[in-house]
Amino acid sequence: MPIITVNGKSVHIQELNKEAAETIVLVHGMFSNLSVYYFNIAPLLATKYHVVLYDLKSHGMSEKALEGYDLESMTNDLFALMEVLNLQKVHLGGYSFGGLIALKMAIRFPESINKLAIIEAPDPNDDKTRGIIDEYSREFLEHYVENFTDTTKVKMGKRQMERNHRMYEYLFYQTSIKTDMELEKDFFGSPAIETIKQSTLLLYGTDSNCLNAGKHLDGMIKNASLIAVPGDHNIPIQQPLVIAEALLNFFQEI
Amino acid sequence: MDTITTKLSSEEIFNLMKQFITEVIGEEFVEEMDITPESSFTKDLEMDSIEIVSFSEKIKAHFGEQIDFTGWLSSMDLDQLINLNLGMIISYIEECQS
Numbered sequence: 001m002p003i004i005t006v007n008g009k010s011v012h013i014q015e016l017n018k019e020a021a022e023t024i025v026l027v028h029g030m031f032s033n034l035s036v037y038y039f040n041i042a043p044l045l046a047t048k049y050h051v052v053l054y055d056l057k058s059h060g061m062s063e064k065a066l067e068g069y070d071l072e073s074m075t076n077d078l079f080a081l082m083e084v085l086n087l088q089k090v091h092l093g094g095y096s097f098g099g100l101i102a103l104k105m106a107i108r109f110p111e112s113i114n115k116l117a118i119i120e121a122p123d124p125n126d127d128k129t130r131g132i133i134d135e136y137s138r139e140f141l142e143h144y145v146e147n148f149t150d151t152t153k154v155k156m157g158k159r160q161m162e163r164n165h166r167m168y169e170y171l172f173y174q175t176s177i178k179t180d181m182e183l184e185k186d187f188f189g190s191p192a193i194e195t196i197k198q199s200t201l202l203l204y205g206t207d208s209n210c211l212n213a214g215k216h217l218d219g220m221i222k223n224a225s226l227i228a229v230p231g232d233h234n235i236p237i238q239q240p241l242v243i244a245e246a247l248l249n250f251f252q253e254i
Numbered sequence: 255m256d257t258i259t260t261k262l263s264s265e266e267i268f269n270l271m272k273q274f275i276t277e278v279i280g281e282e283f284v285e286e287m288d289i290t291p292e293s294s295f296t297k298d299l300e301m302d303s304i305e306i307v308s309f310s311e312k313i314k315a316h317f318g319e320q321i322d323f324t325g326w327l328s329s330m331d332l333d334q335l336i337n338l339n340l341g342m343i344i345s346y347i348e349e350c351q352s
Contacts, residue, residue: 016324157300160302163302
C-alpha cells in the first residue's frame with residue numbers, strides 16, 4: 001500500500017499513469033474512501049492523465065485524526081499532499097464532501113488548480129446533510145443501510161456493519177467532525193464561491209437531493225456548466241463510466 | 255516488488271489468493287469462513303471496496319507487469335463486481351500466464 005506522510009500523518013494514496021504530463025487529483029466523500037474512483041473512474045482518466053487518489057484522514061487506510069475536519073484544515077491537508085508529491089498545478093475533482101473540499105481549494109489556492117469538477121457536493125446548510133451528523137446511532141446506520149443504500153446494490157454483511165459502525169462511532173463521538181461541519185453551514189452563501197474563476201463542471205444526479213445545490217453553484221460560479229446524470233447522490237457508483245467520460249471530456253476540452 | 259515469472263497452477267493461485275484475503279481481512283475472520291473458488295468477494299467474503307483495493311494491490315505487487323488486474327476490474331460494471339468470485343480471478347490469472 002502506498003503510504004506517504006503529510007502534515008505528520010500517514011496518508012494512503014494511489015497513483016496511476018505517473019508519466020502523463022498533467023495531473024488530476026480526486027477527492028472522495030465523507031464516510032467513503034478512494035475506492036469510489038479506483039475501479040472505473042480513475043483507470044479511464046489515467047488513459048490520458050496522471051491520476052492521484054487519496055484517503056481523507058480517518059477514512060479508508062489513512063491515519064485517524066481527532067481534529068481538523070473543517071474545510072480550511074482539509075484543504076491544508078490536500079495542499080500539503082500536493083507539495084509532498086511535487087504537484088504545482090492540477091485538475092481537481094471532488095465527490096460529495098470531497099466536492100466541498102475541491103471548491104475550497106479553488107478559492108484558497110486558485111494558482112494551483114487548473115480545471116474543477118464537482119460531483120454531488122451538498123449544501124452544508126441542507127437539513128438532510130446535517131441531519132445525518134446530528135442523529136447518528138447504531139439504529140440509524142442499520143436503517144440507513146436497509147433503506148438508502150439499495151440504489152448502489154451493495155448490501156452490508158455483519159462484519160462490514162461492525163467496521164462501518166466503528167468508523168461512524170469514532171468520527172461522530174471522538175473527533176471534532178460535528179462541530180467542524182457546523183461551522184461550514186454558510187459556505188454556499190459565502191461570496192468567496194463567486195470568486196472561483198476556474199472552468200468548472202458540476203455533475204449531479206437527476207433524482208438527487210443535492211441537485212438544487214448544483215443549480216445554486218451553477219448560478220454562483222461564472223465559468224460553470226451543470227450536467228444532470230440519471231441517478232441520485234450515488235451517481236459515481238451507479239454510473240461510473242458516464243461520470244468518467246464526462247470528466248475526461250471536460251478535462252480534455254481546450 | 256516481488257514479481258514472479260514461474261507459471262502457477264490453479265491450486266497454487268487459489269492458495270495465494272487465500273493468503274492475500276487473510277492478510278487483508280484478518281485471520282480471525284478467515285477461520286470462520288469456508289473459502290472456495292465459488293466464494294464471492296462482497297457476499298461470501300464480505301469484503302468492502304477498500305479491502306478489494308488492498309487485495310488488488312497485493313496481486314499487482316506479486317505479479318507485476320504480468321497482469322493488468324485493475325484494468326481487468328475496470329471493464330466490469332457494478333453487477334459484475336458484486337458477483338466477482340475467486341474462480342473468476344484464478345481463471346483470469348491463468349489466462350495471463352498462458
